[in-house]
Amino acid sequence: MNEQLIEKITKMVVEKLQSKNLKIVDLPKENEQMAVTLFQETAGENRIPEEKVIPTPLGDVKFFKTTVEEKKPNNILLRTPTKEDKNDDTLAELRKKTPARIAVGRAGSRPKTSTWLQFRFDHAAAVDAVYGEVPQEILNRLGFFQVHSRVMDKEEYIRRPDLGRRLCDESKKIVKDKCKHSPTVQIVASNGLSAKAIEENLEDVFLSLVQSLKNLSIDIGTTFYVDKGRVALMDEIGEILQPEVVIILIGERPGLVSAESLSAYICYKPRIGTIEADRMVVSNIHKGGIPPVEAGAYLGTLIQKILKYEASGVSLVKKEG
Amino acid sequence: MNDSKKKETIISAGIDIGTSTTKLIISRFTIMNTAETTQVPRIEIVDKQVLYKSPIFRTPLLDSSTINVAEVEKIVRSEYAHAGITASQVETGAVIITGETATKHNAREVLHYLANEAGDFLVATAGPDLEGIIAAKGSGAYDYSHRTGKVIANIDIGGGTANIAVYKDRVLLGTCTMHIGGRLIEFHEQKITSISPTVQKLLAENNRVLQIGDSSESPNVNFVVRLMAESLGRIVNNEVHEKDLVLLLGHLPNWTDKIDFLVFSGGISEFIYKHEPGTDQRSDYDDIGKDLAVALLKDEALQSFTWLEPVETVRATVLGAGTQTTEISGATIQVARNELPLKNVPVYHYTFGMNLQNGLENFEEAVKHAINMYDVRREGQNIALYLSELPYMKFRDIQKLAAAIIQVMEKRFDPNLPIVLVVQTDHAKVLGQTLLAMNVKQSVICIDQINVEQGDYLDIGRSLESGVVPVVVKTLTFHSS
Structure with missing residues (x-):
């Protein structure tokens, strides 16, 4: 067989x-x-x-x-x-x-x-x-354009995390041309290690997050999708677009409990050289974890707090006292 | 992540105004985020510490049917001073009027006056079933039921009533209240000075007579307490006879499980366990309290059960009121701070049966019915909508639900009242935000992770630093009578 x-x-x-x-x-x-x-x-x-x-x-x-x-x-x-x-x-x-x-x-x-x-x-x-792919239809529906990291295929993506943290030259240009410069919040989506996570949860988290930010009158940049990206990709995006906050919605490494869990990594002013301690994450966003719609609503208020303290991660904890 | 291990404390007060005694308890709750750093916060009460227990005061009365409010308030204020706190520091807790005191003509007034004066968010509670429930939590019976997995009946006997609450693994199985208490016959210098109407009726049914002025040693006194103990034994065994009805207050026992253990709490249990120094004399209270305790100890039916010692005797109810009534909402909620605290909102439970579309079809009709039911006089009584069994919801489903809620809330007799929602699943924040995004004209209070049921009353306190709100749910589930 x-x-x-x-x-x-x-x-x-x-x-x-x-x-x-x-x-x-x-x-x-x-x-x-x-x-x-x-x-x-x-x-x-x-x-x-x-x-x-x-x-x-x-x-x-x-x-x-x-x-x-x-x-x-x-x-x-x-x-x-x-x-x-x-x-x-x-x-x-x-x-x-x-x-x-x-x-x-x-x-x-x-x-x-x-x-x-x-x-x-x-x-x-x-x-x-x-190994799955995110259906183009979802990206079209949300109006995201697609760019690529420096990774060529899935095998290389797994072997070379460093290449997943950078945009390819052409993509850099596209991002620079198409995106609003210096927004307060830049939202990025990437399949990461689970295309299924994006397929199942991206729409709900995104719509709920956007609603939450709008309620709080926080300005949002042009959202796009990066194929085969890694979390620290936000540093280069920070350099290119100069946003206050970058939030990247990325598929988590799948486990045996759930293969469709999404994480949201957030950082205040990420730039090349940002240390990991300044990033923060809300993980376990999926049907059996934090409901995606509720996660989006929470992320909005979390970003509000990050903007208020002008810090994220460990620095935020310190500033909060 | 953020403020993950930061602790916050709040002060809780419990005040119990009973038939014979009044007491107060002050405790401190520690609240913190117990979720892992990468998770959405989960705020919980992680520690409860009793800071101060007042002495046991005699409940001050003006006459046989009026509570002396000024005296009660004086007790509360002086005890707060002893405990080193002020009323404005009290952020949660409950005042409960129990037993015969609840039947005094100014009971309601006293209750609400105290709830407003003695703390920032102090909840007024009354009702025989609730007394039983709160006493069972304070006596430790509620926790025993979880530790042993057995069916445990807590029997709290004070001056006026015996409040029975039956628990199995922390699930309430039923309640029952009886006219059994120490002050149903009172003495002065070995002479009877008062006999309650219930006891008079009981004696008449058994062709016996007891009069004011009779000796406190009269065999009929002994007959009364023995009968009370026997009747209690039958109720606990769920074998109600015709002759027990006179002692029943409200409904029949409504549990079906066989009871494994008994826990006695309340003033009468003090005669059995003697937790308090110096209450060992019948003259202390000059009533049948001690005789009743002796009768309970001698009763064969009651003795056939295993008795567990309560953690508190006379203070069980006040401990329950002060430490067991407050819950904490989910961490991701949406509340209009200026509308809080909110008190005594009746809960209407609407279940979606795991199907949003079907649920929404009957939603408006059902809620309209609820509004008519709770706001009979059309004077703008608000209701809290408890939404349960919602299926997995996409963002567009939340929008549909929010639109339906806005529409139905307009049907209230006063549509400008805040929209109060309790969601069973973790959806409060997104639902609240969606309502705001739809430019709803009312304030929105949308919370989750609180267990409520149809007919409960809800009190919601002010937001704490961690963003959660303290909530007191007044369960009247068994209040069918």
Whole structure:
């Protein structure tokens, strides 16, 4: 089988498992005391419950139960809790607190099939996020023009972070020509390590941020998109356009919990040679983290504070006292 | 990032004016950002420290139906002086009028007067269910229920009422209030000087007679306290008999779980646990308080439960009022500072059922209905809209929601009142800003990360330095009667 096919099948199986998770089946009365607790409650967006695989004769294609039995919440009222119940409750409590794969059980010395498939799926999503492209349609809709860093392709992007921190010569010219000079706030977007993050979140963060800045009467420059950029790209942009504040909305390095997390890096007067301690970041902007629309609203007031104190990062903390 | 480990403190006061006693507590809350530096701030109360506990005062009365406001205020002012604080320093907390005192004709007036005079943002609270809830938090029962995972009933018995609140893992399962208390029969020099109407009725139902002037040692006194203990035992077991109804105040017990442990708090529990020095004599209060405690200890039904010792006895309610009523809003909110503090706003809960479009279709109708319900006299009573089960929202969804809110707020009898919104999900700032961007003419107070329910009352304090607001939610969930 080729790799694509494997991935497709994995995805199908995982989707099937997830769709079952949504079905809540009333448990017949005699099963009230059933000891099996299926791991339902998880904080992660795309986590799936542990599933019992039913052994079937060879050639039978039906591997999974089609329904997930779930304890009715009011059953709790009827039974006296036993030691194991308490234990299950404790694990469920812990699982609620983290999207990490804790207390997922095991089969012998290996993870359960569904856990393993989920892991493979999440890993594949992470890889896709790095190698994916931002749809042109989103940039068109927001009216961003596109420029490029000095990086040639994704392989070089990963190998040479330094090249991702500079604009190519042609792009420099375009930015200089097309952008408003010396704005109060310059907004920049870049795919960074997750095109998916931009695809999912850029529009909401951007629109909410612009609204917030407008409410505060803060002047905004001409926003553009940099392909394959790094955070410190803001230094060169600072040199070219001389803004008070640069905010770069960039895809985070994807993890196994989320491959579509966006970060906003902000710096007061970034210029070539700016030290890292003067940058600040609001990370974890995605569906399962800070809602993108709320993040944009918060970023506006954060920029207001940076302008007030004329400092960002550690310098801002110092000035605030 | 910014002000990540900066701490802020606020002073909280709790004042409890009970049937027999009045007490006060001053505490200090430490508030800080507990989020990691790269995250949006999360402001929480990280420490609560009791700075001062007042002595137990007798509740000053002018006559049997009037609270002596001047005396109560004098107590509060002199205790503030002892604690070394002034009323203007009190940034949050609650005044609660409990037990029989709540039935005095000037109770409401006293409550609101004190709430205004004794602090910058002090919330007025009353109601038997709320008494039970606050006492359970002050006695430690609420926390025990979390630590043990068991069903725990807190029974706070003071001079006039016994307030029961049942918790499991910090979730309120039900409440019940009974006419059981120390001052229902009072003595002077071993003679009965007063008998409450409830006790009279109770005696009549059992064909017994007790009169003013009878000896305090009369077997009928013992009969009354024994009956109270037995009745309490039945209520706790959820086996209400016809004969218990006379002692019930308001609704029947409304929890369904079997209770595992009991916690007794309030003045009567002091006779059991003796936390306070020098209250060991019946003559101290000259009422049936001590006899009642003895009867509770002897009652078989009550003894069949495990009793847990409260962290506070007579001070449970005041501790709860002073330290357990304040919550802190989410860090990213939008509030019109000049409109705060805002007091006693009823909450209307509207759920979107995870579908914005469907939710918006019925939104206007539902809110209009709520306005008519809460503002019956059309005099401009504001409401707080609690928006729950919103789906994942894009920016354009927020705009749709904001437009719908603006439209529906015009339907209020006084459309110029501030728009008060509580959002279940973390969307308060963007929703508030969107309303402002749409040039809404009213002030906007939009907060999140506060748990409220239909029928609750909301008090919102002034913004703190960290941008959050203290909020007191007065839960009246079980106030169906």
